[in-house]
Amino acid sequence: MNVGEIVEHLGLQVLTGTDHLDGEVSGGYVADLLSCVMAGAEAGDLWITLQTHANIVAVASLLNVAAIVVAESAPVPESTLTKAAEQGVVILSSSQPVYETVSRLAALGV
Amino acid sequence: MREYRADLHVHTVLSACAEVEMIPPLIVEEALRKGLDIIAITDHNTTGNALAVRAAAAETGLTVLLGMELQTREEVDLLCIFDTEAGMAAWQSEADAQIPPLPNDPERFGPQYIVDSNGDFLAEDPRLLQGPTQFGLEEAARRVRALGGLVIPAHIDRPHNGLMAMLGLWPADLVADAAEVSYNMRPSEARRTFRFLPPDLALISNSDAHWLDWMGKAITIFELAAQPCLEELRRALQRLDGRCAYVP
Numbered sequence: 001m002n003v004g005e006i007v008e009h010l011g012l013q014v015l016t017g018t019d020h021l022d023g024e025v026s027g028g029y030v031a032d033l034l035s036c037v038m039a040g041a042e043a044g045d046l047w048i049t050l051q052t053h054a055n056i057v058a059v060a061s062l063l064n065v066a067a068i069v070v071a072e073s074a075p076v077p078e079s080t081l082t083k084a085a086e087q088g089v090v091i092l093s094s095s096q097p098v099y100e101t102v103s104r105l106a107a108l109g110v
Numbered sequence: 111m112r113e114y115r116a117d118l119h120v121h122t123v124l125s126a127c128a129e130v131e132m133i134p135p136l137i138v139e140e141a142l143r144k145g146l147d148i149i150a151i152t153d154h155n156t157t158g159n160a161l162a163v164r165a166a167a168a169e170t171g172l173t174v175l176l177g178m179e180l181q182t183r184e185e186v187d188l189l190c191i192f193d194t195e196a197g198m199a200a201w202q203s204e205a206d207a208q209i210p211p212l213p214n215d216p217e218r219f220g221p222q223y224i225v226d227s228n229g230d231f232l233a234e235d236p237r238l239l240q241g242p243t244q245f246g247l248e249e250a251a252r253r254v255r256a257l258g259g260l261v262i263p264a265h266i267d268r269p270h271n272g273l274m275a276m277l278g279l280w281p282a283d284l285v286a287d288a289a290e291v292s293y294n295m296r297p298s299e300a301r302r303t304f305r306f307l308p309p310d311l312a313l314i315s316n317s318d319a320h321w322l323d324w325m326g327k328a329i330t331i332f333e334l335a336a337q338p339c340l341e342e343l344r345r346a347l348q349r350l351d352g353r354c355a356y357v358p
Contacts, residue, residue, distance in 0.1 A: 033275055034278030034279070035274060035276070035278050054282070058278075059278050079248070
């Protein structure tokens with residue numbers, strides 16, 4: 001399944017990276033501590049988080065994750081959106097809390 | 111140049127997690143006993159006891175800087191250190207506007223006492239000070255520097271509320287005067303371990319004392335050309351004109 005299909009199924013909002021929704025999603029990872037994410041997430045993962053600091057873009061880009069999903073409609077600062085747009089990093093927004101977002105992804109087979 | 115021994119991260123009884131012995135006269139006495147020349151008072155999200163410690167240190171030769179350990183929205187602890195009462199007060203009012211309106215629970219977290227220079231009780235701060243403010247890291251750093259203060263991310267190596275654990279790498283847009291490593295890590299190891307630390311960033315160490323014994327557990331030596339003041343410390347952190355700062 002690719003990022004675009006997941007956006008459709010979960011009704012996610014695409015905040016950045018509209019041109020990069022064709023990336024295949026191979027798994028998922030959840031954490032807000034970026035040191036954990038750097039150690040644990042893998043390329044192709046969908047990364048679900050409440051962390052919105054601009055460093056999420058650098059970390060996503062380093063690891064080549066498929067997309068960042070910001071849960072609970074947490075507000076994403078302009079500095080983060082600008083960097084993500086520059087670097088072609090996909091940031092999606094879910095109105096659901098992390099638990100609900102992950103449950104729905106699991107039900108989809110991610 | 112003269113060497114000054116500094117511990118720029120000391121809590122008082124205004125921090126819920128600090129021991130009740132952390133009152134101005136005892137902090138000053140302990141600092142002098144440990145041979146410290148400069149301390150900064152840095153309670154969680156408040157500068158409320160800093161002037162009382164400075165008053166307690168009058169005529170002792172100990173320099174007391176007025177600081178705060180701000181916790182940012184990202185849950186990163188940031189030392190914000192001022193020289194002047196005006197700078198400190200201006201920063202406190204900006205921080206106050208970003209502290210969530212939650213009450214402290216002294217039974218669970220500990221009491222937060224505002225005291226005078228003798229350590230006598232003046233008031234209890236009812237707010238929950240030990241937690242994140244709404245300030246974003248870079249914005250807080252910009253504001254502190256605009257008000258003339260020093261910005262030093264605290265214990266960047268610590269798993270709890272240290273910058274590296276929370277944010278993974280040094281943020282490209284963060285301007286700081288130095289970074290603090292805890293007593294657990296040597297600055298040289300921090301430079302090898304952490305990604306994207308600016309190569310010219312000064313690394314210092316402080317105790318983060320919550321009880322008297324711990325004061326001076328880690329220190330930084332500043333070689334200064336004049337009497338210690340914030341501007342001299344800033345120049346030493348930038349290694350200007352022969353000044354420097356290092357962890358012994």
